[in-house]
Amino acid sequence: MEFLSKDKLKKYLIYAVVEILLIVIGILLALSLSTWQSNNKDNTIERDYISDLIIDIGQDTSYFNRRRIRNIKKKIAALNQAKAYLLGDYQIKDTLSFLTAVGYGARYSRVIATSNSSTYTELVSTGNLRVIKDKDIRKEIINYYENKDAAAKTIQGSKTDYLDYVNSLRSFKKNTPNQISKSDQKRMLRKIKEDKFYGLINQELTFADGLEIHFKRGLENGIKMIQILQAYNDNTN
Secondary structure, eight states: OOOOOHHHHHHHHHHHHHHHHHHHHHHHHHHHHHHHHHHHHHHHHHHHHHHHHHHHHHHHHHHTOHHHHHHHHHHHHHHHHHHHHHTTOOOOSOHHHHHHHHHHTTTTTTOOOOOOOHHHHHHHHHTGGGGSOOHHHHHHHHHHHHHHHHHHHHHHTTOOSHHHHHHHTSOOOSSOTTOOOHHHHHHHHHHTTSHHHHHHHHHHHHHHHHHHHHHHHHHHHHHHHHHHHHHHHHHHO
16 A cells, blocks of 8 residues: 655645535534524514513503593592581582582592503513513513502502492492482482591592502603613614
């Protein structure tokens, strides 16, 4: 068996090195392409999740709208009017209007602070929260939902018996809520002078104050969160 000449050996070595380099380059290119495709897929998923969160929080924000905040102020005014009457500091001019206001004091007494958290629930349950690459954004999202849920639970636990008491004094018709019979009017005027009703008014006023704060914060936090997510989505596109 002949030994290879130095020139042939050199050529074979060069050829082998080139082949190895080509294989390595091919592997690196394939890995880079795979990584790029994976990152691109993750970026698309991230943008979709952020967009869905914006929609969900937008629906939450529409729940905590300014109209509800105005209605809460009207509720508080109605409760204070009823309290003033009980204390002898208010003279009734129109009995039906006054008793309608007493009923308005029960507005939102059975409020259910709904939360559209389907996207967030999916992010947490599937472990896809990691797809949100920016850790500060992840923290903002988590804090938003945790704080909102905690506030909703506090509100739910603060409900009073004011609505039940008012409803027990009259028959309520959905289509004609402001119609109160003469006999019911007399009974209501008598019963709302009782100490029990005074206590219920104070409890409902406390509840209404907390509800007003809840609605205001819900509106403000929702608007702020949407702005943060929109800015993040714009920067990552």
